[in-house]
Amino acid sequence: MKFMAGKYIDDVFMTTNLTKEEILQQLNETMKTDPNFKITITINQALEYLAASIENNNGQLKTTIYHKSTWEPHILPYESDHPRHIHANIIYTMLVRAACLCSTVEDFDMER
Structure with missing residues (x-):
């Protein structure tokens, strides 16, 4: 099994x-x-688990980032009163998350 x-x-x-x-x-x-x-x-053949969307495609698992219905594709406005390293860290973290969760380069590119 x-x-x-x-x-x-x-x-x-x-x-x-x-x-x-x-x-x-x-x-x-x-x-x-x-x-x-x-x-x-x-x-099911597909489900959302934590931050991932997982699909069984003919025995091959395909993963992408799961976006909740309340998700907005915006990051912290650059003009906000946050330390500058926070802005860079948000982008870095989003890219690392995409690299970890996307099973194809095409899906990773969609997240960029």
């Missing part, structure tokens, strides 16, 4: 080659172990 998982605090993401029925059976067995243990299950 191929399996990959990611965890951040109480958010878990996983991929597997099990069937949907096998996944649901295993998760239901897990939930029976403790009545306080709650799982929200989403089984």
